[in-house]
Amino acid sequence: MSVRAGRPLERAFFRGDTQSVAEKLLGARLVHTALEGTTIGRIVEVEAYLAEDDPASHSARGPTDRNASMFLAPGHAYVYLIYGLHHCFNVVTARAGAGAAVLIRALEPLAGLELMMERRGALRPRDLCSGPGKLAQAMGLTRAHDGRDLTSGAIHLLPPEPGWRGGPVAASRRVGISKAAERELRYSLASCPWSSRP
DNA sequence: GCAGGGATTTTCT
DNA sequence: GAAAATCCCTGCG
Structure with a gap:
């Protein structure tokens, strides 16, 4: 691990206003070191x-x-099963006991692409992490990782590389919900080819 | 390229 | 009994 990679994001990063934390997470790199190898993706x-x-x-x-x-302290993982077969990976925010989190919806694959393709089945790089269920599968994240502390350990987040520029952030409606559907709480890097949808 | 349907767990009505 | 923070395969243009 080079110096450029930086140190894992600390608990203070995840504390406080969930919408601010959500925007700050764009560009950060999600790292999972498993027995099979390490995979990294940019949020x-x-x-x-x-x-x-x-x-x-x-x-x-x-x-x-x-x-x-x-409801754990900020910086923990919340992983749940959706529709009986897909996993969704979230980062707990706000404060302990609050019940707030940020769902990671898409990654730009950065490292371990062969392992991702193995886990997902032979696919184009674009289809590896372009959706919450897809990235959980590609990164090897399941309910076994529910409740893990992300500030130290095999799963952690790194800040964007120095000099990396993400460009403008777009806010839009959250996907697949019916309640409070009008609220624009989805954040994405504008015109990013790795997003789950335009 | 787009629409439709199935898979399958947790929760709530 | 039905819906849910989803994905993939099929069939049809």
């Missing part, structure tokens, strides 16, 4: 799920067995 699309006044958030009706990790 290019996220969605914020707030602790209050957000009926679309899994935390809206309080803790359950499934969403318990959402």
Whole structure:
């Protein structure tokens, strides 16, 4: 690991306003070191799920067995199963007990592409991480990783490389929800070819 | 290229 | 019983 890679993001990065943290996460690099190898992807699309006044958030009706990790301290992972077969990876934000998180929706594959293709089945690089279920599969993230501390360990986040410029951020509606659907809490790098959708 | 449907767990009505 | 923070395959243009 070179000096340029930087140190993992610390807990303070994830604390506080969820929408601000969501925007700050764009450009950061998600790293997972597994037995099979290391995969890295740059975050290019996220969605914020707030602790209050957000009926679309899994935390809206309080803790359950499934969403318990959402109420951990900021900087932990919340990984859940959706539609019975896909995993979605979230980063807990705000404060412990609040129940706020940022869903990672798309990555630009940076390292370990062969392993990603192996996990996903032979696919074009564009199809490896262009969706929340896809990136969880490509990065090897499952409910086994639910509740992990992301500030130290095999799964962590690195800041953008010095000099990296992401360009303008676009806000739009969150995908696949019916409650509070009009709120623009999805953030993506504008005109990014790695996003889950235009 | 786009529309439709199936897979399958958790939660709520 | 149905919907959900999804993806993939099929069929048709």
